[in-house]
Every structure is written in structure tokens, then in C-alpha cells.
Amino acid sequence: MTHVRLSPADVAACRNPLAGALTLPPAAYTDPAVWEIERKRVLAASWTPLARVDQVPGAGDYVSADLAGEPVMVVRGEDGAVRVLSRVCRHRAALVADGAGCRRLFTCPYHAWSYDTAGALVRAPLMEGADGFDVAAHGLREIRSEIWEGFVMATLDADAPAFAPQVSGLADYFANYNLGGFVVARTLDYAHGWNWKVLAENFMEAYHHIAAHSKTLEPGYHARDSQVPDTDQPWSILHMPAADRDAPQPDVPGLEDWQVRDLIAAIAFPGLMLAMQGPFMAWYQMTPQAADRLDLKIHLCFPDWMQDLDDYAAIVDGAEAATRAIHAEDIAANDLVWAGLNAPLSRPGPLSPLEKSIWQMNQWWLSRMGL
């Protein structure tokens, strides 16, 4: 097993019970050697959300993504099935697609090999003289996938345990929300110069409301009130109760009052990140690119029935403005963290009890890293 360059003392400090636990050491975020191992053991071996099924509603609709370095696409086939296919051509490895769109055939731009919506190779021009060339054996590789609550989850690990049973507690918690009925209304694109765990940690604690969001989130959702339930499954939930428990709430089908009122952040490790506010879901789709770089798409999602509301466009506009404003505050905080993590004297710090989700993530991460 490859040696991970984190000291046993630092690992032990992370492994302490929360009240005495320290953060991961800076090298866990900044060291390219850690990243190389993490990419295999954590990112390639886990389940990653690549799209919502509503993003590929019709035959031939596809959305490109990157799965732990593998260029992939989520495609709805002519048969109606949603598949995750590698975008790497089986001839000489050119990428056959990019972005999103709708195609009946994926024709490679290099030598025009053409694949159908299920990934089968249907045309390979001028290959007649190639001995034993078998068209049927050269389809786009299919990546293992699973649909959970409308999310197309995928993994490069053929032996990974199925996703749904690992998040049964998360599904129970959100049962009223009918997550499977949400649709993507708008997507916000960001690129950030931090390790992906900096974003995940920022996403999963409300302690920073008192400073980073002192004028925006803290007045409505006090840091001190936030709670994180125990679980032995690989996910975490951050419940941020509204400060005003008596404010009148709109009636939202299926949801109890507190579910309309309160903010809830959730993560299925390592990268399915959801922020719920009643009938609004912000899905943070994170694509780690290197130790110090990630792409982020924030998908603003609403229950499908809301699309018929007269003021739907205004609701989506409002969600975008609020999401961008909060994220701008988080970007500022994460930039500061990243500068500090890269400083020569940077050392692990103590976690607040309010940062239980970070502690939960760290235990999982250390185990996946073999530490």
C-alpha cells in the first residue's frame, strides 16, 4: 500500500472523540502526493453524482462530467435507459463528446467512429483491412451507475458496495421532500483554487455564520443552534433551525412546518452535497481537478410542480441572487483558509462541537485513505 505522508500523531489527533479532535493536517489538503492517493481510494472508489435524470429527459440527451479523472457522460438511450458512458473513443482515445446536448450518434471528431446512445460502436470507416477487428467489442465503456432520488450516481469501482443502502438514513430523513421529484431550474458555474475538502467542510458547518455570514445567515439561522445527528453511515446532516420559529410559513405539500422553515445541509461522502430550504434544493456538484483546484456547479432545483407557478421565473431569480450572495461570502472565507493551509507554519487546529460534520467526514476520509 502506498505510504500516505501524514504523521501518525496528526492522524491520531483527528481520530480523537470530537471534543478533543483536531482538523486534518494541512498536507491532507495541499500535498499533491496525498491527492494522487485520494483520487484512487476516495474519489474513484466512491459514488459521485453526475447529473439529475431530469437533465436528460429525452432519448439522446447527454450531459458530460468528469469522474475521478475519467471523462464520462450521462446519456439517455433510445431505449429510455440512463447510462454513464466513458467519452474516450475506443480507437485512439479522442474524446467523442463534450458539454451537453442531444445526439442520435456520438461521432468521434478524429476518424469518425460512431457510437449509438447505448455506447455501441455502429460505424468505423475504412477499418476493413484490420485483422479480427470486432465492432461489437469496441463500444464506449459503460461506467457502473445507480439512480438515487433522481441523482445519477456513478463509481469507477466495480466492487464498491451499492449506494442506496449506504444512505438509507439520509433517504429517511428527507422522505417528505420527495427529492426524486426535483428538477434543475438553473445552473451556476464556478471554478475555485482550493482543495475540494475545503469546500465540503465549509458547506457542512454553520459555526461560520457568526463571522463569514454575520449579516446574511446568522440573523435567521444562529450558528449556536445548529445540530448534527449521529449516524454510522457515510453521510452527514447539518440542521440549521430558523431563529424565528413563529413566522408564518407557506404551505408546501408534504413538508412539515419546521421543514419549510429550517435550513438543512447534507452530504453523502465524499461529494453529494445538498442544501435544502423547504421546496428549494441547491445541489452543489463538485468536481475535484487537482489538490488545489475544483470546478463547482450549483444547480438550483425545485419540485416539478412549481414550474407551473406564475412567478416561477421570479422565484428562480431570487434563489440565484441569494445563492450567489452567500457563495460570495463563502468564497472569501475559503480563499483565506486556502492561503493559510499553504503557509509553512500551518498546523491542525481544534474543532468546535458545532463542527461535528467535519469530524464525521474526517473519520470516513481517514478510513478510506487507509489511515
Ligand code: FES
Ligand atoms: S480516435 Fe476516435 S475515431 Fe479515431
Ligand SMILES: [Fe+2]
Ligand atoms: Fe457558508
